[in-house]
Amino acid sequence: MKKNNIAKILLATLSFGLVTTSCDVERLPTGSMASEVITGDPNSYLDAMVRGAYAQLKDWSDPMHRLGEYAGDNMMIRGSSTDAFYEFITYSRTPNNYRLQNFWDYGYKAVAQASNTINMVAEGQSEEIDSKLGECYYIRGMMYFYLTRAFSRPYYQAPDKNLGVPIVNGTPEDMENLQLPDRSTVAQCYQQAIGDLRKAEKMLTTNNGPAYASKGAAQAMLSRIYLYMSGTYENPNTQYADSAAYYASEVINSGTYTLLPRNEFMVYNTIVPENNSESIFVVKRVATEFSGYDHYYGIGGMYAVIGGMGWGEMYASAKYIDLLNETGRNDWRPDKKNIVDARANFIEPQYVTDASGNYTEVFRFIKNVYDQSGVQTNYNYVQATLNRNGSQLTCTETIDGKETTYALTPVNEEQEIYSIKYSDGNTYQGVIDYQMSLNRVYPMFYIVKCSREGEDSHLHSPIISRLGEVYLNRAEAYAKLGRYSEALSDLNLIRERSIPGAGYKSLDASNAHQLIDKERQLELAYQAERSFDVYRNGDTLTRHYPGPHNAMEEVSPADYRVTYYIPQTAINSYPSGSTLTQNPTSNAGVILN
Numbered sequence: 382m383k384k385n386n387i388a389k390i391l392l393a394t395l396s397f398g399l400v401t402t403s404c405d406v407e408r409l410p411t412g413s414m415a416s417e418v419i420t421g422d423p424n425s426y427l428d429a430m431v432r433g434a435y436a437q438l439k440d441w442s443d444p445m446h447r448l449g450e451y452a453g454d455n456m457m458i459r460g461s462s463t464d465a466f467y468e469f470i471t472y473s474r475t476p477n478n479y480r481l482q483n484f485w486d487y488g489y490k491a492v493a494q495a496s497n498t499i500n501m502v503a504e505g506q507s508e509e510i511d512s513k514l515g516e517c518y519y520i521r522g523m524m525y526f527y528l529t530r531a532f533s534r535p536y537y538q539a540p541d542k543n544l545g546v547p548i549v550n551g552t553p554e555d556m557e558n559l560q561l562p563d564r565s566t567v568a569q570c571y572q573q574a575i576g577d578l579r580k581a582e583k584m585l586t587t588n589n590g591p592a593y594a595s596k597g598a599a600q601a602m603l604s605r606i607y608l609y610m611s612g613t614y615e616n617p618n619t620q621y622a623d624s625a626a627y628y629a630s631e632v633i634n635s636g637t638y639t640l641l642p643r644n645e646f647m648v649y650n651t652i653v654p655e656n657n658s659e660s661i662f663v664v665k666r667v668a669t670e671f672s673g674y675d676h677y678y679g680i681g682g683m684y685a686v687i688g689g690m691g692w693g694e695m696y697a698s699a700k701y702i703d704l705l706n707e708t709g710r711n712d713w714r715p716d717k718k719n720i721v722d723a724r725a726n727f728i729e730p731q732y733v734t735d736a737s738g739n740y741t742e743v744f745r746f747i748k749n750v751y752d753q754s755g756v757q758t759n760y761n762y763v764q765a766t767l768n769r770n771g772s773q774l775t776c777t778e779t780i781d782g783k784e785t786t787y788a789l790t791p792v793n794e795e796q797e798i799y800s801i802k803y804s805d806g807n808t809y810q811g812v813i814d815y816q817m818s819l820n821r822v823y824p825m826f827y828i829v830k831c832s833r834e835g836e837d838s839h840l841h842s843p844i845i846s847r848l849g850e851v852y853l854n855r856a857e858a859y860a861k862l863g864r865y866s867e868a869l870s871d872l873n874l875i876r877e878r879s880i881p882g883a884g885y886k887s888l889d890a891s892n893a894h895q896l897i898d899k900e901r902q903l904e905l906a907y908q909a910e911r912s913f914d915v916y917r918n919g920d921t922l923t924r925h926y927p928g929p930h931n932a933m934e935e936v937s938p939a940d941y942r943v944t945y946y947i948p949q950t951a952i953n954s955y956p957s958g959s960t961l962t963q964n965p966t967s968n969a970g971v972i973l974n
Contacts, residue, residue: 427502427513434494434520435593435665441487441524442664442843444480446680446831448531448945449909455701455902456684456828457928459694459820470930472942476949476963485948488528489549495521496551508586515584519594521550522577523602523845529570531945532964535917535938536567536610537618539972544962545570561959564947571610578603588637591654592665592842597637601661601846604628604854613919614894617861626862629855632661638848643878647726651833654842661846668837681832681839684907685729690838697728697826699747699760699926704903708883710796714740714815723879724903727830731818742767744776744789745824746811747927748803760927762824764816774799774813823927830907844908849875853901860893868893876900894918916943939973941965 450456451469458470465480467473495517504511525546534543544564553559565573581599588595607625612618632638639658641649646659654663676682676690686693705711711725712718720726734740743764750759765776765787774789789799797813817824834840852871859868865888873884885896901914915922915938922936936942944964955961965971 427498427510430494430498430501431513431516434491434498434517437487437491437494438520438664439666439670441484441491443680444484444487445527446843446909447480448484449912450907452922453911453915454922454924454926455698455906455911456695457698457823457924457926457930459696459823460929462694472931472934472936474942474946476946476952478946478948481945482948482950484531485528485951488524491524492521492549493552495524496549500551504584511584512586515581515586515599516594518577518581518584519599519602522574522581522599525570525577526574526602526606529567529574530609530913530917532947533567533570533944534972535919535943536571537612537616537917537919538938539974540568540571540610541566542972543567544964547961548573559956559959561955561961563960563962571606574606575603578606591657591660591663594662595637597632597635598662598846600628600631600635601851604632604851604858605846608854608858609913609917611858611861614861615919619862622858622861626855626858629851629858632848632851633855638851640848640852640874640878643723643881646878647720647723650727650830650841651836653835659848660844661848661851663842663844666834666840666842668835668840671838671840676839679831679839679841680843681829681841684828684830685832685839686827687829687832688838691832693825693827694820695828696820696823697828698924698928699762700924701902701906702728702826704899708880710793710798710812712796721880722903724906727828727907729827729829730814731825731827732815733818740815742769743814743816744774744799744801744811745814745817746801746809748809749805749807751805757933759932760925761822762927763811764819764824767813776801828907849878849904850908850910853897853904857897857901860888860897863890865889865893868897872897872900875904879903939968939971941968941971 447466448469451466452472458467461467465478468475468478469480498517499514499521502510502514504514525548529545533545543566545567546564547562548565548570549561553561578599581594582596582603585594585596585599588597591598604625607621607628610618611622611625638661640646641657641659645652649657649659654660654665671679677692681687682691683695684693685691705722705725705728709721710719711721711728713725713728713730715732732740744767745762745764747760748763749757750761752758763778765778768775768777768786775786776789777784777786779785785804787801787803789801792798792800792810798810799813800808800810802808819825831841831843832839834842852875856868856871856875859865859871869885869888872888877884888896898914898918898920902911905911905914912922919938921938924930924934925932941964947961947963952961952963
């Protein structure tokens with residue numbers, strides 16, 4: 382009989398043969414007496430069972446980052462790629478994507494491991510055992526939320542009609558005549574996640590640091606889930622917004638976590654989680670899990686080359702760089718470095734020096750790209766050589782051996798921001814900078830937010846929750862409740878940590894959506910949140926900046942490609958008589974209300 386992917390996962394991880402963790406391999410009982418042995422002596426086996434659930438998160442967190450971040454507008458790639466992640470960038474959705482399959486498989490492995498632990502070990506035996514079970518409830522609730530938001534429509538779009546994911550809480554009793562459920566609705570999946578996380582909140586009594594589930598981690602995730610349920614700014618659901626604010630306040634008022642000061646936040650990525658007062662829950666990675674060239678394949682390996690490791694083929698988008706520079710130019714030049722927005726410290730432009738170690742001054746700007754019929758098709762960077770003649774500044778661009786010189790007009794001389802009237806008739810604004818290395822035709826703006834943990838190359842423990850996000854969750858929830866002064870206070874706490882003295886003067890219905898969304902993008906970039914933040918609030922994703930993606934395309938929240946396809950391998954392996962429904966393959970199948 383054909384068994385489905387979930388069933389195979391359940392059998393593999395729930396039969397309690399070998400459970401692999403990052404630290405060791407624990408041999409648990411096998412065979413028909415496994416359940417009875419574990420139930421009779423939970424203290425001997427519970428730690429290994431719970432570690433097995435955490436272990437699944439390590440492989441899950443890699444595709445989780447890629448499908449969440451690459452579909453947004455914080456990054457660009459140097460060119461097309463044959464890797465399956467390129468579909469996340471281009472929105473060329475297909476069900477045959479091994480990275481998507483890994484996200485599904487390891488997500489359900491974590492659900493399976495957590496569920497069977499919950500089902501095998503009775504509550505109420507001791508506070509210690511209950512707290513361990515609380516960790517399992519947290520992992521399962523978190524996983525259902527992440528699976529649902531990737532494979533389902535935004536919550537505000539008919540949650541009682543649109544499909545979420547299958548809810549399978551443990552090994553089915555009859556594996557010989559296996560039947561598995563189809564996908565539950567979005568509303569049911571969210572309620573499953575909420576129920577698990579509330580249970581975790583009650584049961585978790587110990588806090589062993591951000592590498593482990595805790596009461597604060599459960600509350601932080603609840604604040605996010607309720608925020609996802611809180612509707613749009615134009616049509617908010619105040620009941621859920623109130624719940625989001627409540628759980629965010631529980632985390633903030635606990636006193637367990639503190640925001641890092643600006644100077645420490647600027648090197649957030651280098652601080653190991655256990656020493657980071659802002660981290661609430663992370664998927665902990667350790668250096669021994671990587672050997673040599675393995676760093677190439679970590680999350681940070683696509684964003685930068687560090688210590689000779691990494692591909693360095695994805696860079697900060699021009700859109701994100703513009704946001705960083707909105708209140709003042711961040712100057713990354715080594716001899717003139719001036720970081721205005723602390724979050725700009727996670728970006729490292731790759732400057733070129735000549736044989737004598739000197740830099741070449743250029744005027745860098747972005748121009749429109751047109752086809753032969755004059756229709757704009759893209760954007761591209763220009764690095765034109767700077768010429769100084771006293772106070773007169775010009776730049777020279779050479780195309781096909783032909784030099785063209787342009788006069789620079791000051792926009793902000795102190796920050797060296799100028800404009801030119803270009804040959805295509807448009808006026809473009811840019812900056813005087815040093816020449817940067819190009820990968821193909823794109824300047825290399827390395828991203829290091831996912832690297833250098835403990836200063837070890839691309840070591841990175843993916844962030845699930847941190848206090849900065851929780852404040853922004855509460856700010857948005859307050860705004861949707863019309864409590865704008867409280868929202869402004871939370872918003873400015875995060876903003877002024879990065880840009881001292883640049884807090885917003887006022888917040889109301891006319892600007893709350895724009896300002897809070899902008900701050901979330903700046904603060905949570907490269908944490909796999911951006912694309913989901915755009916669509917859950919009914920916004921359209923625009924990527925009008927250089928790159929091989931379709932730069933002129935706009936992806937609306939009603940587009941069928943907002944959701945990922947269910948992996949075809951999972952559908953194909955569902956047992957006879959069971960159905961696993963695929964997502965719509967065109968806009969005609971999308972249910973919005």
